[in-house]
Amino acid sequence: MDHNNTGDIDKCPFMQGAITTTEKTVTDWWPNSLNLDILHQHDTKTNILGKDFNYQEALKSLDVEGLKKDLHDFMTDSQDWWPADWGHYGGLMIRMAWHSAGSYRLADGRGGGGTGNIRFAPLNSWPDNVSLDKAKRLLWPIKKKYGNSVSWADLIILAGTIAYESMGLKTYGFAFGREDIWSPEKDVYWGAEKEWLAPSDERYTNVDAPDTMENPLAAVQMGLIYVNPEGVNGKQDPLKTALQIRETFKRMAMNDEETVALTAGGHTVGKTHGNGDASILGPEPEAAGVEAQGLGWANPTKTGKGRYTVTSGLEGAWTTHPTKWDNGFFEMLFNHEWESRKSPAGADQWEPVSIKEEDKPVDVEDLTTRLNPMMTDADMAMKMDPIYREISLKFMNDFEYFSDTFARAWFKLTHRDMGPRDRWFGPDVPQEELIWQDPIPKGNYKYDVEAVKAKIAATDLSISELVTAAWDSARTFRGSDLRGGANGARIRLEPQKNWEGNEPAKLQKVLAVLEPIAAEFGISVADTIVLAGNVGVERAIRNAGMSMTVPFAPGRGDATQEMTDVDSFESMEPLVDGYRNYQQKQYTVSPEEIMLDRTQLLGLTAAEMTVLVGGMRVMGANYGGTKHGVFTEQVGALTNDFFVNLTDMIYEWKPLDNGIYEIKNRNTGAVKYTATRLDLVFGSNAILRAYAEVYAQDDNKERFVKDFVAAWTKVMNADRFDIK
Incomplete structure (x- = not known):
């Protein structure tokens, strides 16, 4: 765009800037208009790799051991433009993987690290994700080297897992298979607030009753992954914070033991950053100028790095040895009394009333200087909430048990939204099947499909009964976390068999007819239910004066009640x-x-x-x-x-x-x-x-x-x- 002779910027001759300006949309003009944009997210035209690219095939060419070695080396190979704390990128990589996976919520299966969505708005510019723009950019040379054989989604989660390994944790395993998206997930509802970190009250009916948080949300404020580290609405009260933690982690499919393990394990390494004035930071990546090249939160004073980094505003490490996997978190928490103090950035945090000099962590740049450790309000909740305290003491007294529990919880956190094991790839996929994976035995692929259809067609089941049983079984599928669906025939198990929307009495009538047919042919009930639906559709087509065969793919298996996590399926009930x-x-x-x-x-x-x-x-x-x-x-x-x-x-x-x-x-x-x-x-x-x-x-x-x-x-x- 040229400038005129007076130095003013000429008016743009093209579309009056309407491509990027905030012109009113159809729903702005007519708020009651039904917005179908959520259904346009399945448009694959944004995928630069093209419709023929198959990530599962690309993974077969991945040098897994080479990639893992490069990541191990990377952890202590500091770069001048963004040097690592204590010379180890572990804490930063763990935080990026954690915040990528931690946006998952059970209610609708959205969020999570399975798509690499942290690369795009709004997540890439959330206040809780300050400096993660640098974490991703640090990984770019490795991504560039391995190219299409590893997705950003996989690389981000693997970097966090390798970080733990490099610090001494025996991890539980890792699976590749997360396929990248190429545009923001605009269909994800993160809350109705119009400003970042608006008070929690806006998403609760009663902020003192955490279970009144608006569904399907899990985080307590707009722009946070979990809870406010300074306390409920920024006011310290560990017991009140504990209630929010319990509800938030429950909505992420975590129980109390997993919650304590993740909190403690996440804070065993690394540190918070608040040694400066957070208010002077530059704009987030989405608001920064083109010269920033996708980076944000620039610090105009000092270096903005190392000891002068500002992210959450809290300042300090949790443990004496923040680059080592040990029991330091619990020892620090329980062996000291804590009082409320202000960080250099003005944030409320907890620091020990008294502590031996040798128990303090060293400065991230000057290893001869020791500084006070700190705890967040969420950390103090692990000590003060009676349930969390009991679990924490158990972990403190059994480090091996804590390490194993954390490794499994970390694996669950980072793999929860990957879907069935058919999508998992790599030498480190655990052999053990876990209930949260919704395991399904392999089914029979080879049988006389037409004979089964004829047997179904000879029953007295109506078109409505045949079609609705198949539909109700399949409609539970969620593309967000790839759970549900007809495979497994969980419609015949708790809790689905009693869901009101499944018309239990009608369903049991249909199952009573179909289950003996499945047994007779040695096939799954799941296949039989879908075949029954197809029989109903084909009959309806003939009734319309036409003829058409509905395609069918055999091979579904039947899950058992013991394979079914009843609580996690409750949120999938169709209302x-x-x-x-x-x-x-x-x-x-x-x-x-x-x-x-x-x-x-x-x-x-x-x-x-x-x-x-x-x-x-x-x-x-x-x-x-x-x-x-x-x-x-x-x-x-x-x-x-x-x-x-x-x-x-x-x-x-x-x-x-x-x-x-x-x-x-x-x-x-x-x-x-x-x-x-x-x-x-x-x-x-x-x-x-x-x-x-x-x-x-x-x-x-x-x-x-x-x-x-x-x-x-x-x-x-x-x-x-x-x-x-």
């Missing part, structure tokens, strides 16, 4: 299922918005959602057999009637008081159909109506069936990583 016109109760969020969220987790596009809903309605798959949205006279036939009648202007739509709508003939006033918002949104939203009109056309009846079968098969196979 709203737009595909079956089911809503457990009224929520503050509209049912159609919840349907979009579920659709995104299933990995479906808006068009696939549209065709599936229309097909499920006409097949009579509604929850409880309701007639809402069943816009057809041929229930059980896979016709395009839902879309034909939805778009027919002979009808007008009138709301009733109970959230139901009547569809009346404009000429006679007679009520023809009833509907819910989950039906009418396909006619009211401009994008969805455009899809609905395509399927309503006279020349697209066959296209509708083909598209339905493709989308149906996609859902049934969503969790089949063994065939992908």
